[in-house]
Amino acid sequence: MKPFYVRELTVYPVGRRRIYLLAIAVLASLIANFETTISTILPLLMADLDMSLQFYGVIAAVSVLVGGLSAGFGGILSDRWGRVTILVPTLTVTAACNFLLATVDTANGLLWVRCLMLFIEGAGITITASLVRDFSPRLGRAQAFAFWTWGPVGAAWLAALIAATTLPLFGNHWQSQAIIMGVVSLILCAIIIWQIAEPSAALRAQVMQAESELNVEEKIDPGRVRELLRHPHLWAHVFGNTAWQILYWTFAIFGVAIMTSGFKMETATANGVVALAIGLNAIVVVVVGRLSDGRQLRKPFTLVGVVLTIAVLAYYISILGTPASPTHVALVYGALFVALGIGYVPWMANFSEDAEDVDPRLQGAALGLWGMVVRVMIVVLLLVAPAVVKVGGWQTWLIVALVGQVVFAGALAAFRGPWRSPAPTVEKTTA
Missing domain, CATH: 1.20.1250.20 (MFS general substrate transporter like domains)
Incomplete structure (x- = not known):
């Protein structure tokens, strides 16, 4: 009941x-x-x-x-x-x-x-x-x-x-x-x-391509979670994105602290920079999601996002500790969150669809596995990042996050899904 x-x-x-x-x-x-x-x-x-x-x-x-x-x-x-x-x-x-x-x-x-x-x-x-x-x-x-x-x-x-x-x-x-x-x-x-x-x-349990595909209820057996564990491309998704999220959670937890210590910003100014970046990210994820859906492509958008993230993050690390103006930092930080938005949403759709193709009954289990691994990473970040920063500064830890982006880019090769949109089919007519 x-x-x-x-x-x-x-x-x-x-x-x-x-x-x-x-x-x-x-x-x-x-x-x-x-x-x-x-x-x-x-x-x-x-x-x-x-x-x-x-x-x-x-x-x-x-x-x-x-x-x-x-x-x-x-x-x-x-x-x-x-x-x-x-x-x-x-x-x-x-x-x-x-x-x-x-x-x-x-x-x-x-x-x-x-x-x-x-x-x-x-x-x-x-x-x-x-x-x-x-x-x-x-x-x-x-x-x-x-x-x-x-x-x-x-x-x-x-x-x-x-x-x-x-x-x-x-x-x-x-x-x-x-x-x-x-x-x-x-x-x-x-x-x-x-x-x-x-x-x-x-x-x-159905794989739905469009909302017009209606289904009538029928009895089904629950999926078996161990089925997910037998597919290497799902593990590539989970661990690859967890490496990607090292950067995201570093900024989510320590973003203001990095700017106040690295650029000698006032706390209020640093919060303004963060708010601007989050606002840009919120807009970009919707735009990119629409483009990704329109072309039914995930991996190309994710690759573009992670490459841009690596490039902008490398520049951000290079100016950390310099007397860069708040405007300069805001532009770089905003560009970084735009790049993160470009890569994330298409990846999430890709992961959902790849898990769905294994067994659509286990969508919750797949997302739960990913959520669990990400949270373990956050625990490690909370314990390790302050120690690394104490020895080598924020630049050293952000290089670790940069390596995480590279790992994610490598894992992308194992994901399923096309790299280009299918060519439109032309129906032949007879006279």
């Missing part, structure tokens, strides 16, 4: 209905990212709990590792039990955990609460990606994943806006933000519970 909030579709939605359900999946992605955001209150939190940056690094590493384990298992369970069955409780319970966060008064208490929140959240983010796949035929897959990436971007923007507006009203007490985030998240969760739906297991 399904929970009350689960609505299964036996016919594939088309037109506005499909777009609407895609929008609900993107909203779920935003909630999953928003309700665990802590960067806006981190300085206040560290001061109040008398916590060092090093100890917070340990908290972040352990909680991310816990979230990685959850991502792997959550993907597998969502394939077997359904997306919404797992997603709604994870979103709702994590939102409620923000009220628990507001009661924390020690660094050890923060560790336990963050581990709990990210264990629940890890499965939720993976499932939102699976839902996006379920509601996006291949003719629109890259565009759909482009909008899905707006989840973390929108979450960071929403958290910053709320903090900037409400912190002064509550005497700069960080607990106010935890409570507000809990309330906002629960309200958004109510919308999700009211509106969300998912394709039946039989529909999820």
Whole structure:
């Protein structure tokens, strides 16, 4: 018996209905990212709990590792039990955990609460990606994943806006933000519970090229996860993109710190540069997704993106530590995020389609495996990057990230899919 909030579709939605359900999946992605955001209150939190940056690094590493384990298992369970069955409780319970966060008064208490929140959240983010796949035929897959990436971007923007507006009203007490985030998240969760739906297991098992391909539900057996493990090109996707994400997460976690120390920028100026770059990235991913879908090509776009990233990153490393103007740095940083956007969304569509070709019933498991490996990498980054920077500076660590981009470019050779669009067929007519 399904929970009350689960609505299964036996016919594939088309037109506005499909777009609407895609929008609900993107909203779920935003909630999953928003309700665990802590960067806006981190300085206040560290001061109040008398916590060092090093100890917070340990908290972040352990909680991310816990979230990685959850991502792997959550993907597998969502394939077997359904997306919404797992997603709604994870979103709702994590939102409620923000009220628990507001009661924390020690660094050890923060560790336990963050581990709990990210264990629940890890499965939720993976499932939102699976839902996006379920509601996006291949003719629109890259565009759909482009909008899905707006989840973390929108979450960071929403958290910053709320903090900037409400912190002064509550005497700069960080607990106010935890409570507000809990309330906002629960309200958004109510919308999700009211509106969300998912394709039946039989529909999820279909490879859909266009939304006009309708299917009627039939009984199917769940796929076996070990089938994914027998395909080297899927491992190339997982580990190749994980190497690519070393750079992304370096900037996501330390981007402002790199600019304030490397270019002697004011914190506000550095945040402005980051905001500009994220805005450019949000636009580029949609444009590139549309182009990739229009030509039904993934690998050429990914290759162009990673080559541009390598070139711009090499230049960024060369000017780090020089008296470059904020405008100069903003142009380079913006170009870097444009290049990252060009490569990422077509890759995600490519990975989804390659996993789909192995077994469309295991989409959640494939995305969960990827999410788990990426989170293990983030743990290593949190523990290793500060030590490398202490010895060799940020240039040394960014060279490590540059090598990750090269590894991803090499892994691209193992991905499936065409390098050029098929030639149009011309039908012969007889007189």
